Each structure stands twice: as C-alpha cells, then as structure tokens.
Amino acid sequence: MATITAQRILDENKWTISNITIANLEYLIDNAIDYINLETGLSISNLSGSPGSVTVTSAQAPVIKALSALLVRAYLEKGPQVGGGGINVTEISTDPHYKVMMMVIKRGINRLRGRSFVRT
Numbered sequence: 001m002a003t004i005t006a007q008r009i010l011d012e013n014k015w016t017i018s019n020i021t022i023a024n025l026e027y028l029i030d031n032a033i034d035y036i037n038l039e040t041g042l043s044i045s046n047l048s049g050s051p052g053s054v055t056v057t058s059a060q061a062p063v064i065k066a067l068s069a070l071l072v073r074a075y076l077e078k079g080p081q082v083g084g085g086g087i088n089v090t091e092i093s094t095d096p097h098y099k100v101m102m103m104v105i106k107r108g109i110n111r112l113r114g115r116s117f118v119r120t
Contacts, residue, residue, distance in 0.1 A: 001055055001056070001057060001058065002056055002057070002058055002060075002061035003053050003054070003055050004029065004053065004056060004064055005047075005051060005053045006022045006025040006026050006047075006052060007022070007051065009029065009069060009072065010025065013072070020072060020075065020076065022051060025072060026051075026052045028071040028075060029054075029064070029068045030046040030047055032064055032068040032071055033045075033046055033047075033054070033064055034046070035067065036060070036064060036067065036109060036112065039109045039113070040109055040113045042060075042112060044056055044060060044064070059108075059112060062104065063105060063108030063109060066104045066105050069101065070101045070102070070105065073097075073098075
C-alpha cells in the first residue's frame with residue numbers, strides 16, 4: 001500500500017507551492033484518479049482529508065503519480081512554450097519525458113484493467 005498526497009507529488013518532481021498551489025494540485029490528482037477509474041473500471045477513492053491523501057495499492061500508485069505529474073506539467077506549461085532571443089519553441093508532446101511518462105501510464109492502465117476487463 002502507498003499513500004499519495006499533493007506534497008509527495010511536489011517532492012518527487014522537485015516542485016514547490018510557488019509552482020502550483022496544494023489545492024490545484026489536489027484537483028489534478030483527483031482528475032488523474034478519475035481518469036484511471038474510467039479507463040480501468042476500478043473505484044479508487046479521490047483524495048480526502050486536509051491535507052488530502054489517498055491510500056492505494058502498490059500497482060496503482062505509480063500510474064496515479066505519473067499521470068498526476070503529467071497533468072501538472074501540462075498545467076504549468078500550458079502547451080507550447082516560446083522563448084525570446086533565438087526563438088525556442090518546445091511542445092510537450094516532443095519532450096522525451098512526456099514520451100516515457102505516456103508509456104508508463106498506458107502500460108499501467110492496461111495492467112490495472114486486468115485480463116477480464118472488456119472496454120465497450
């Protein structure tokens with residue numbers, strides 16, 4: 001079993017509350033959990049308490065954390081980033097970190113579905 005909190009997501013990704021508030025991060029974690037529930041047929045609880053936390057299985061934790069981190073990155077970067085000077089444009093979808101995280105999320109969701117889950 002593993003406990004997921006907003007602070008844990010912040011710490012593991014080297015973010016601080018100056019990047020995103022705890023409340024907004026908790027919303028994104030709940031969104032990640034809701035999406036995983038939708039895709040897998042599971043019924044993982046959303047965060048509860050103050051500060052919010054949820055206890056999940058060791059199989060569910062990495063998928064929730066990976067999707068939460070990806071949602072936070074999208075929230076912080078809000079799509080393509082444009083820099084001044086030499087005009088540097090970076091899209092999140094071409095980021096190698098994005099590709100690794102998507103692989104973890106897709107494989108994790110498939111494993112959480114189990115063998116008997118049929119998507120209609």
